Amino acid sequence: MSEDPRVSRAIALTWREAELLDRREYESWNALYTEEALYVIPIDPDTTDHANTLNMVYDDARMRRLRVSRLTEGYAIAAVDAARTVRTVSRFVPESVSDTGVVLRSAQILVAYKRSRHDLWAADVTHHIRLSPEGPDADRITRKVIQLINSDAPVPAAGFLL
Amino acid sequence: MTWPGELVSGDRVAGSLYTDPAIFAGELTRIFERTWVWVAHESELPGPGTFRSTHVGTQPVIVTRDRAGDLHTLVNRCRHRGASLCERQNGRANGFTCPYHAWSYGLDGTLRGVPYPTGYEGVLEKADLPLVTLRTESHGGMIFATFDPGAVPLREFLGDAAGWIDRFMLQGGGFPIKVLGRHRFTYRGNWKIQLENTTDGYHFPIVHRSWMASVDAETANMMSFMTDQDAVTHDLGNGHSVMRMVPDRSDLAVDDGTEPLPARFAPLVEDLSRTFPDDEVRRLVRSVHGTGFNLNLFPNVAMSGSFFRVLRPVAVDETVVEHIAIGPDGPPELDALNRERLRIHEHFQGPFGFGTPDDAEGWDRVQRGAQAVPDLPIMVNRGLSRESRDGEGWPTSHVTDETGMRASYRMWKQLMSDE
Ligand code: FES
Numbered sequence: 001m002s003e004d005p006r007v008s009r010a011i012a013l014t015w016r017e018a019e020l021l022d023r024r025e026y027e028s029w030n031a032l033y034t035e036e037a038l039y040v041i042p043i044d045p046d047t048t049d050h051a052n053t054l055n056m057v058y059d060d061a062r063m064r065r066l067r068v069s070r071l072t073e074g075y076a077i078a079a080v081d082a083a084r085t086v087r088t089v090s091r092f093v094p095e096s097v098s099d100t101g102v103v104l105r106s107a108q109i110l111v112a113y114k115r116s117r118h119d120l121w122a123a124d125v126t127h128h129i130r131l132s133p134e135g136p137d138a139d140r141i142t143r144k145v146i147q148l149i150n151s152d153a154p155v156p157a158a159g160f161l162l
Numbered sequence: 163m164t165w166p167g168e169l170v171s172g173d174r175v176a177g178s179l180y181t182d183p184a185i186f187a188g189e190l191t192r193i194f195e196r197t198w199v200w201v202a203h204e205s206e207l208p209g210p211g212t213f214r215s216t217h218v219g220t221q222p223v224i225v226t227r228d229r230a231g232d233l234h235t236l237v238n239r240c241r242h243r244g245a246s247l248c249e250r251q252n253g254r255a256n257g258f259t260c261p262y263h264a265w266s267y268g269l270d271g272t273l274r275g276v277p278y279p280t281g282y283e284g285v286l287e288k289a290d291l292p293l294v295t296l297r298t299e300s301h302g303g304m305i306f307a308t309f310d311p312g313a314v315p316l317r318e319f320l321g322d323a324a325g326w327i328d329r330f331m332l333q334g335g336g337f338p339i340k341v342l343g344r345h346r347f348t349y350r351g352n353w354k355i356q357l358e359n360t361t362d363g364y365h366f367p368i369v370h371r372s373w374m375a376s377v378d379a380e381t382a383n384m385m386s387f388m389t390d391q392d393a394v395t396h397d398l399g400n401g402h403s404v405m406r407m408v409p410d411r412s413d414l415a416v417d418d419g420t421e422p423l424p425a426r427f428a429p430l431v432e433d434l435s436r437t438f439p440d441d442e443v444r445r446l447v448r449s450v451h452g453t454g455f456n457l458n459l460f461p462n463v464a465m466s467g468s469f470f471r472v473l474r475p476v477a478v479d480e481t482v483v484e485h486i487a488i489g490p491d492g493p494p495e496l497d498a499l500n501r502e503r504l505r506i507h508e509h510f511q512g513p514f515g516f517g518t519p520d521d522a523e524g525w526d527r528v529q530r531g532a533q534a535v536p537d538l539p540i541m542v543n544r545g546l547s548r549e550s551r552d553g554e555g556w557p558t559s560h561v562t563d564e565t566g567m568r569a570s571y572r573m574w575k576q577l578m579s580d581e
């Protein structure tokens with residue numbers, strides 16, 4: 001962990017998020033995001049203009065809520081039979097740090113297992129995290145961009161989230 | 163081995179069509195290396211010296227536009243000792259130079275240069291070793307290539323599907339169509355499972371219940387074709403078919419003005435109205451959801467409502483699919499509209515969409531299930547007793563029927579059987 005307690009808090013939040021996603025606790029996961037937050041899985045690794053580009057996921061609060069319903073309500077056969085996942089988030093680099101927020105880069109390695117097959121999903125992740133004066137439990141994600149290393153190649157269709 | 167033609171009869175196909183590697187090998191040579199295969203949209207080759215790499219069947223190819231603007235499809239394999247020439251997905255180039263010994267080729271595939279040529283004196287005529295070139299023709303911006311120099315002209319192969327391509331392109335709302343981006347995903351199943359799916363109205367409310375639950379009532383209503391007797395599928399011949407889910411939206415040029423624009427597009431209407439006259443805004447916004455039909459072109463591309471679906475066979479039990487987002491190609495004031503199209507595309511399509519992963523799960527399950535009792539047939543008989551020829555002479559039945567699949571399998575049988 002970092003010597004800087006602000007960075008440590010940001011790291012702790014990404015780990016909390018990672019566990020919620022692996023446990024498929026999507027309601028609690030979504031509660032980590034602010035209402036203005038964007039959750040993005042881009043295709044084009046060279047753009048920062050995600051709004052004007054096709055992405056795998058470009059979710060604002062409305063789409064995240066719909067996505068959580070999709071993943072939990074039991075109609076989506078891909079979600080009902082989703083791969084089980086285990087992920088680690090590491091190689092943290094604080095891009096910017098202030099008393100109100102941290103921008104944190106990291107590496108995420110995720111293994112998804114389904115029907116005798118392990119798929120590897122590797123990504124560079126950037127979290128924008130808002131630190132709360134009320135303490136770590138109230139820290140929130142304001143933006144997350146998951147840049148898969150193979151985002152411009154075919155990937156399996158997924159029933160889980162990165 | 164049973165002769166493949168006998169594996170298909172009018173209302174059923176053998177389960178081994180999904181699982182037998184020998185049949186798959188036969189399909190590559192008899193179908194993908196013989197008929198017209200879609201390779202690109204013309205907007206992906208926007209000017210002289212542009213290229214896009216892709217595949218015809220399992221063969222890697224480069225589609226190029228030369229200095230004169232002519233299109234070429236070149237096999238991505240050096241004529242010296244076989245190295246691939248281009249590993250970029252797209253870009254601009256004056257030609258291709260092999261990374262291994264630097265033989266260099268023009269955009270039309272001619273061999274232009276060979277380093278240290280004295281070793282080739284009396285052995286090599288450059289004119290004898292151009293890149294293998296496929297015939298390349300296009301219709302309505304859709305570019306196809308074939309390995310068969312004797313294939314019928316593309317226009318003839320498309321037949322009655324050509325008019326539907328033209329109708330599909332009307333969703334530019336007066337502007338040409340351009341590619342906005344593409345999703346790519348794999349599924350662990352045979353390519354024909356996807357070929358069937360684009361003309362499968364029957365699965366929609368079942369597999370896509372999750373997507374239906376997530377869209378507004380207007381959009382969901384547009385897809386409520388299950389009990390609409392006017393929603394039909396036509397067999398257009400040569401394996402092509404068109405599934406008309408929303409028949410009122412078959413021809414976007416026809417607009418009696420009664421269809422209200424969806425309320426949620428009000429901000430978009432306001433935005434566009436700053437630049438475009440009212441009738442143009444209506445035409446554009448009415449086209450945001452695309453056409454009301456899926457045009458299924460045998461063997462590898464579907465023009466599906468508002469996007470292109472392209473399949474690529476990888477192995478008997480593995481297929482790559484691309485979902486290509488499109489939109490009108492015009493002034494930057496159209497960006498707001500194209501952003502809307504991107505978001506709609508992302509909502510359903512791609513590896514994390516609200517639709518695609520459920521389709522892919524269905525297809526994986528077909529591949530897994532079809533291993534059992536391989537002699538059992540796959541049934542494509544839905545609607546046989548209510549199928550009849552419509553005014554155009556096209557075999558036609560309800561949109562949830564398997565008319566389009568029967569069309570594809572008839573073409574499959576013909577290509578796999580004749581000499
Ligand atoms: S393999 Fe291409 S130049 Fe030798």
Ligand SMILES: [Fe+2]
Binds near residue numbers: 365366369521
């Ligand atoms: Fe589907």
